[in-house]
Amino acid sequence: MAAPGDRAGGFGEFALIERLRRKLAASGGERPDVVVGNGDDAAVVDAGGGKCWVLTCDVQVQGVHFPAAGMSGISVGQKALSVNASDVAAMGAAPLYALVSLGVRADTPVAFLEDVYEGVNARAGRWNVAVLGGNVTRTEGPLFIDIFMVGEVAREELLLRGGARAGDQILVTGFIGDAAAGLYLAGHPEVRLRNEAHTALTFALLRPIARVEAGRAIASLRRATSMIDVSDGLAGDLGHLCRASGVGAVIWEHELPVSPSALELASVIRKHRPEEWALYGGEDYQLLLTAPVEAVPALQKAAREAGGIPLTLIGEAVPAAQGIRLKRGEDLLPLEGSTWDHLRGEGE
Amino acid sequence: MAAPGDRAGGFGEFALIERLRRKLAASGGERPDVVVGNGDDAAVVDAGGGKCWVLTCDVQVQGVHFPAAGMSGISVGQKALSVNASDVAAMGAAPLYALVSLGVRADTPVAFLEDVYEGVNARAGRWNVAVLGGNVTRTEGPLFIDIFMVGEVAREELLLRGGARAGDQILVTGFIGDAAAGLYLAGHPEVRLRNEAHTALTFALLRPIARVEAGRAIASLRRATSMIDVSDGLAGDLGHLCRASGVGAVIWEHELPVSPSALELASVIRKHRPEEWALYGGEDYQLLLTAPVEAVPALQKAAREAGGIPLTLIGEAVPAAQGIRLKRGEDLLPLEGSTWDHLRGEGE
Structure with a gap:
C-alpha cells in the first residue's frame, strides 16, 4: 500500500511500474495460455499451432518523449511505430498488427495529425504491419500517441x-x-x-x-x-x-x-x-x-x-x-x- | 488534405476519425489475414483454425471521459476495462487479454493509481481477462488510461x-x-x-x-x-x-x-x-x-x-x-x- 501522501513523481519510473505490476499480478497470471505475462519487452500468449503472439504497447507524450515543438508529425508517427516494433523485435517476433490511440488538443493542427498517421504508415509499410484503426480522443493536456502492437513468433524461436x-x-x-x-x-x-x-x-x-x-x-x-x-x-x-x-x-x-x-x-x-x-x-x-x-x-x-x-x-x-x-x-x-x-x- | 489553418477542435470526433481513417486505409487493408480493418467496434484478424481474434483499444482521459475530481480510482479502472470489453462483446467475442497504458502526473497520488489497477483487475477477474502489463508514463496533462484488448470468437459466430x-x-x-x-x-x-x-x-x-x-x-x-x-x-x-x-x-x-x-x-x-x-x-x-x-x-x-x-x-x-x-x-x-x-x- 502507498502511504497517503505518496505522489507518482516521488517514485522512479521503474519503481512505480514495479509497484503497479504487483497489483496486476493478481489477474490471469496462472493461465496456461499466457507464456510471458509482465516483465519482458512484450507479453507472450500461446496462439496454438506452435505459434506465439506477442503483445505490447508504448505511449509517446509530447514534451516528455518528444519535444513540444520542432518535431514533425511524420517523425512523431514514425518513432511511435518504431518504438513498439522494437519491443516486438526484441522477442524475435515479426510485427503484424497495430492500433493507434491518439490524444489531441482542440488546437492541434489537423495537418499535423495527418502527418502523424503518415509517419505511422511509412514505418508500418516497411514491415508490412497492418494498422487496424484505433481511436482519437480529446485531451486538455499534451498530445499523446499510444500504439498497441501484435507480433508473431514460432514458440521455439521466442527470445526472452x-x-x-x-x-x-x-x-x-x-x-x-x-x-x-x-x-x-x-x-x-x-x-x-x-x-x-x-x-x-x-x-x-x-x-x-x-x-x-x-x-x-x-x-x-x-x-x-x-x-x-x-x-x-x-x-x-x-x-x-x-x-x-x-x-x-x-x-x-x-x-x-x-x-x-x-x-x-x-x-x-x-x-x-x-x-x-x-x-x-x-x-x-x-x-x-x-x-x-x-x-x-x-x-x-x-x-x-x-x-x-x-x-x-x-x-x-x-x-x-x-x-x-x-x-x-x-x-x-x-x-x-x-x-x-x-x-x-x-x-x- | 487539411487546410493549413484547420484545427482538431473544428471537426467533430467522427469527422476527424473519418479523415484520419483514410490515412490509415493505405496500410495493410488488403491482407488476407485481416477480416475487418477499420470501421467496426473492433478490428478482426484470422487467427487460424476457424478462430478470429478481435483487437480494440479505447482511451479514457480525466476531465473528458471521467470527471477531474470525485471519481475513485477503482471506478476509473473498472470503467476503462468495461469500455473495451464492451467493444469486444459487440463482436460476439470473449475478451482474453488486456494491456494497460497509464499516463500519470507527477502529483497523482500513488494510492489513486493503485486503485485504478484494482478496478481494472476487478473487472478483468469477472471475465477471466489476463492483464498482461502495459506501461506507465509521465504526462504534464490530465491523467489518461488506454486499454488494449484482445478477444476471441469462432469465425462463424463473429457479429459485425x-x-x-x-x-x-x-x-x-x-x-x-x-x-x-x-x-x-x-x-x-x-x-x-x-x-x-x-x-x-x-x-x-x-x-x-x-x-x-x-x-x-x-x-x-x-x-x-x-x-x-x-x-x-x-x-x-x-x-x-x-x-x-x-x-x-x-x-x-x-x-x-x-x-x-x-x-x-x-x-x-x-x-x-x-x-x-x-x-x-x-x-x-x-x-x-x-x-x-x-x-x-x-x-x-x-x-x-x-x-x-x-x-x-x-x-x-x-x-x-x-x-x-x-x-x-x-x-x-x-x-x-x-x-x-x-x-x-x-x-x-
Whole structure:
C-alpha cells in the first residue's frame, strides 16, 4: 500500500511500474495460455499451432518523449511505430498488427495529425504491419500517441530476457549512443558538424528504425540465449537482462559500436566521451543479445544479411556474484545502472 | 488534405476519425489475414483454425471521459476495462487479454493509481481477462488510461455492424439511458432519490458493466444478423449500424427499456423525458442487435440465461430509403443523430 501522501513523481519510473505490476499480478497470471505475462519487452500468449503472439504497447507524450515543438508529425508517427516494433523485435517476433490511440488538443493542427498517421504508415509499410484503426480522443493536456502492437513468433524461436548463461557472449546491433548524441545536438544548435553526421544523429533521435529484420534473422537461427531492446540505455537494459537471467556481465568499453557521427560530435565539443552516450543515453532501439561463443559468427552473418546490420561483440556474461562491470583499458569498473527515467524527468 | 489553418477542435470526433481513417486505409487493408480493418467496434484478424481474434483499444482521459475530481480510482479502472470489453462483446467475442497504458502526473497520488489497477483487475477477474502489463508514463496533462484488448470468437459466430436486413427486429440488452441519468444526477446534487435509484444511476455512469456474457450467448446462437455496443447513444449507434448494413430503421419509443430508477429521476425533476436519455445519452455499454423475427424468442432466452439480462424488442429494420425514424404514439418522426462527441465537447 502507498502511504497517503505518496505522489507518482516521488517514485522512479521503474519503481512505480514495479509497484503497479504487483497489483496486476493478481489477474490471469496462472493461465496456461499466457507464456510471458509482465516483465519482458512484450507479453507472450500461446496462439496454438506452435505459434506465439506477442503483445505490447508504448505511449509517446509530447514534451516528455518528444519535444513540444520542432518535431514533425511524420517523425512523431514514425518513432511511435518504431518504438513498439522494437519491443516486438526484441522477442524475435515479426510485427503484424497495430492500433493507434491518439490524444489531441482542440488546437492541434489537423495537418499535423495527418502527418502523424503518415509517419505511422511509412514505418508500418516497411514491415508490412497492418494498422487496424484505433481511436482519437480529446485531451486538455499534451498530445499523446499510444500504439498497441501484435507480433508473431514460432514458440521455439521466442527470445526472452532471462536465458543468458555465464560464458555467453554479449552482442549488440548497429550503433549505440547516436540518439543521445542527437539529443545533445538538438540542444546545442551552435555546434557545426558535416551535414551527413548531423542528419545521421538527428534521424537516430527523431526517426529511429527498429531492428525488426535483424531480430527475426537472429531468432530464426535459434542460437541466441536472450534478447532485449536498448531503449533505456545499454547499462540499464543490460541490467534488466542480467537480473532476469541471473548473471553478471563484463562490457568491453573499447568495443562499443560508437558511430563515426557520434565520434565527430564528441571530437568537436571535446566534452563528452561518446561511450557515455552509448552506455547511458537511451532511445537507441537496437537489440542487445547473448549467445554461446561458437554461435557468434553465424549470428553476425545472419544480421549482416538482414539489411546489412552489424552485430558487435561487446562483452561476456559472467556469474551473477561478479556483478555488472565495465572494462576500460586494464581497469574493471562497476557499471552504473543510471537510466532514462520519464517519470522523474532524469536524463532529459 | 487539411487546410493549413484547420484545427482538431473544428471537426467533430467522427469527422476527424473519418479523415484520419483514410490515412490509415493505405496500410495493410488488403491482407488476407485481416477480416475487418477499420470501421467496426473492433478490428478482426484470422487467427487460424476457424478462430478470429478481435483487437480494440479505447482511451479514457480525466476531465473528458471521467470527471477531474470525485471519481475513485477503482471506478476509473473498472470503467476503462468495461469500455473495451464492451467493444469486444459487440463482436460476439470473449475478451482474453488486456494491456494497460497509464499516463500519470507527477502529483497523482500513488494510492489513486493503485486503485485504478484494482478496478481494472476487478473487472478483468469477472471475465477471466489476463492483464498482461502495459506501461506507465509521465504526462504534464490530465491523467489518461488506454486499454488494449484482445478477444476471441469462432469465425462463424463473429457479429459485425453490417449484417442487418430490412425486416429484421432490433433489440437491446438491459436498460438504456441510465448513464445519462446518472450524469444529470451528478450535476444536480440537490436532487433527492431513493438510495437504491441513486446508486443504480451513479453506478451505471461510473462503473458500467459490459454485456460480455450476453454478447457471447447471442453470438453462439448464430441467429443475430448484426451487433454494435451502445456507447454514443442509441440514436448514434443505431445510425452506425444502419449505415454499415444499408438499411433504415423504425424505433418504437414506448418500447425503450428505461429503468425504474431513470423513471423516478425524470418524475422528480419533471424536466427531462427519460426517453431522451435513452436515445441520446451515451455511455450505456449495452448491446444493440438485429435478428429475424423468428429468432427473437431464442435470443431473449439465451440472454436471460446469461446473467439474467433482458433483451428488449425496440424496433424494426426497414429499407434504407425510409431513413431512421422514431415512432411516438401514432407519429413517425425523424430520429436525430445527435451523439456524444468528445472532441467538440458536445453532450457534456
